Amino acid sequence: AEVNGYFLCDRGRFGAGFVNSDKRLSYPGLLRTDGRYDALDHHQALQEMQRLCANGKVAGIGSPRASVEANFLLQLLVGGDSFAPGFSSAEQTLVTTALDLQQNSRAVVPDIATIESADAILILGEDITNTAPRIALAVRQSVRNKAYELAAELGLQAWQDAAIRNLAQEQRSPLYIASVAATRLDDVAVQHISLAPDDVARLGAAVAAEISGQAPSGQAPAGIDSSAQDQAKAIADTLARAQHPLVVSGTGCGSADVLTAAAQVADALCAAGKQAMLSLTVPEANSLGQAMLAGTGAPDLAQLQRRAEAGQLETLLVLENDLYRRGPAAQIDQLLRAFQQVIVLEGLDNQTTSSATLVLPAASFAESEGTLVSMEGRAQRH
Numbered sequence: 001a002e003v004n005g006y007f008l009c010d011r012g013r014f015g016a017g018f019v020n021s022d023k024r025l026s027y028p029g030l031l032r033t034d035g036r037y038d039a040l041d042h043h044q045a046l047q048e049m050q051r052l053c054a055n056g057k058v059a060g061i062g063s064p065r066a067s068v069e070a071n072f073l074l075q076l077l078v079g080g081d082s083f084a085p086g087f088s089s090a091e092q093t094l095v096t097t098a099l100d101l102q103q104n105s106r107a108v109v110p111d112i113a114t115i116e117s118a119d120a121i122l123i124l125g126e127d128i129t130n131t132a133p134r135i136a137l138a139v140r141q142s143v144r145n146k147a148y149e150l151a152a153e154l155g156l157q158a159w160q161d162a163a164i165r166n167l168a169q170e171q172r173s174p175l176y177i178a179s180v181a182a183t184r185l186d187d188v189a190v191q192h193i194s195l196a197p198d199d200v201a202r203l204g205a206a207v208a209a210e211i212s213g214q215a216p217s218g219q220a221p222a223g224i225d226s227s228a229q230d231q232a233k234a235i236a237d238t239l240a241r242a243q244h245p246l247v248v249s250g251t252g253c254g255s256a257d258v259l260t261a262a263a264q265v266a267d268a269l270c271a272a273g274k275q276a277m278l279s280l281t282v283p284e285a286n287s288l289g290q291a292m293l294a295g296t297g298a299p300d301l302a303q304l305q306r307r308a309e310a311g312q313l314e315t316l317l318v319l320e321n322d323l324y325r326r327g328p329a330a331q332i333d334q335l336l337r338a339f340q341q342v343i344v345l346e347g348l349d350n351q352t353t354s355s356a357t358l359v360l361p362a363a364s365f366a367e368s369e370g371t372l373v374s375m376e377g378r379a380q381r382h
Helices: 010-014 042-053 068-078 089-104 133-142 145-154 161-168 197-212 226-241 256-271 287-294 301-309 329-337
Strands: 029-033 036-040 058-061 120-124 175-179 191-194 245-250 277-281 315-319 341-346 358-361 371-373 379-381
Touching (some): 010 133, 036 042, 058 068, 068 287, 089 256, 089 287, 120 226, 133 245, 197 226, 226 256, 245 256, 256 277, 287 371, 301 329
Parallel strands (some): 058 315, 175 191, 315 341
């Protein structure tokens, strides 16, 4: 109830079909020798894994969709210096940035119910209907707060939905969206501003400067034209008048500058005495937990490859992560070829399992216990 009330988005409700997928691995172990695969029983598979790891030159690639516990045990096995969290190099920077900004921001990191209480919202560079659909629904609910204010003035109860809609007509709490493409929330927004990622970041920085009173008088900041500066001022004025303003961004457009700009806006609002909120979306169920576990100095995939090519690493252990979703196929081919042997623990057959020396099946969330850390920093058990 504290997480999402009673409601799930369609992706959350119907996205668990992979548990019963035809691609689930149904054998205890599979060993490739001279291009031929041999089935192993459970004991043989563990013995073979022990043999391949015995040289001590072992690296591990974790997964932001695997549990904190599974990733921790892999990190313990290979050592922190040889444990990559399993993001692409670009995504690793973005998720680490999102974690750092939320840990150091003065703004509240809101849950879904708190998002619904926002009375002015700025979304920077993120299409949350695709990256966080339950958050998108909460935002859609929040723009009705203006209608509830009008209803309260007339003594209408919140359950009198038809009367409230008739009273409010098109009056909504303000929502501004600046993103690279149209979104499905544009119909309830005061304005959608289409910009490239760098320009989204500049707009956010200009909004923060306006709120904090640091905007240069009579001229636009570098990289901002007069039209964008007018938009920034209008957004800043709206957020500054709100009691519970919310700033939303995320890793979707691939820009750390956009994330930073969103945090700057939220912090400027806090400095102005507002109870501001900052919500940064991340792509997978345990992305934030994985960034917390790995830390800022964790190696990425490219660093592991270079160490393997230098002979420092020989065995690669991959946990619940199809690496071919993390980069171009040619790049991942080079990574896997750099190691003498590759062990994959995975639930589904995929391109990475097809490149492995040894494959062992992994249990799904429905068949195991573990912890995932959500985008709001909440530890959730399965």
